[in-house]
Amino acid sequence: MGLLNKIKKTKHHNEWLDKKTPDVVERKIKGIVLAIDPGTTKSAYTLYDSDKHKLIEFGKINNEELILKLIDFRLHTEYLAIEGMQNYGSAVGKSTFTTCIWIGRYLQRWEDIGGESKIIYRRQVKSFITPGIKSNDSKIRTALIDMFPATGLDSKGNPSSIGIKKSLGPLYGVSKDVWSALAIALTFCKKTVNFEKNSQSWKK
Numbered sequence: 041m042g043l044l045n046k047i048k049k050t051k052h053h054n055e056w057l058d059k060k061t062p063d064v065v066e067r068k069i070k071g072i073v074l075a076i077d078p079g080t081t082k083s084a085y086t087l088y089d090s091d092k093h094k095l096i097e098f099g100k101i102n103n104e105e106l107i108l109k110l111i112d113f114r115l116h117t118e119y120l121a122i123e124g125m126q127n128y129g130s131a132v133g134k135s136t137f138t139t140c141i142w143i144g145r146y147l148q149r150w151e152d153i154g155g156e157s158k159i160i161y162r163r164q165v166k167s168f169i170t171p172g173i174k175s176n177d178s179k180i181r182t183a184l185i186d187m188f189p190a191t192g193l194d195s196k197g198n199p200s201s202i203g204i205k206k207s208l209g210p211l212y213g214v215s216k217d218v219w220s221a222l223a224i225a226l227t228f229c230k231k232t233v234n235f236e237k238n239s240q241s242w243k244k
Contacts, residue, residue: 072096072117074110075160075225077217078143079103080135084217087113088225093188094210098218103142110149120150121228123220124159160224168227181219185211187226 070090077084084100096116101109110120125140143159150157166175169183185201188210192203203209214222 070229071119073119073121073225073228074113074117075221075228076106076120076122076146077220077224078122078139078146079217080138080142083142083146084221086218086221086225087116088222088229090229095214095222098214098221100217103145107145107149110146111153114150114153114155118154118156119228120146120155120157121160121224122146122157123165123224124161126161126163158228160227165220165223165227168230169223177219180223184219184222184226 072087072089075086075088081103082100083103083106085098085106086095087097088094089096113120122143124143125136147157147159165180169175169180173179188201190199190201190209192200192209192212193207194200194202195204200207201209202211202214204212
């Protein structure tokens with residue numbers, strides 16, 4: 041209860057939601073947001089600072105561990121964005137339903153500790169991160185890399201947003217489902233960033 045006492049419960053602010061289409065965030069979210077790409081046994085997450093446009097923490101861990109960490113994340117942010125499931129008409133298996141259960145558990149826990157949560161669907165991510173094209177995970181990853189400054193160097197000495205161990209970029213260590221969690225965070229914040237080639241400056 042010690043950590044819980046540090047958290048002030050806040051009112052649910054519905055004004056930042058579009059009443060007609062509640063699955064769309066209508067204004068740019070400022071500050072820090074926790075984003076989760078949920079899975080059957082493990083989930084990827086990012087703690088993203090929208091104001092500074094940088095990752096504070098990220099990883100992929102067991103669901104039981106992540107749900108316990110939510111109270112720690114709540115000390116940093118009011119907002120949770122999590123990917124939701126959509127029915128495309130295809131048959132689904134047990135793993136899909138298990139993931140849905142975990143989505144519900146994350147949302148309930150976040151609400152219990154006074155946070156605001158938002159479900160972000162894959163179609164929203166594709167539309168926001170890679171607008172106007174037929175998207176997939178590879179194209180989303182490429183677009184995300186272009187959204188961060190190339191402050192590191194790759195193995196050939198070229199500017200890179202990822203970099204290498206000796207010359208880290210802002211996305212160093214991001215892999216697999218963490219890319220999806222980052223895309224969810226940016227979509228939630230409605231963050232649009234365009235970097236000029238070989239430049240550390242960025243435009244909102």
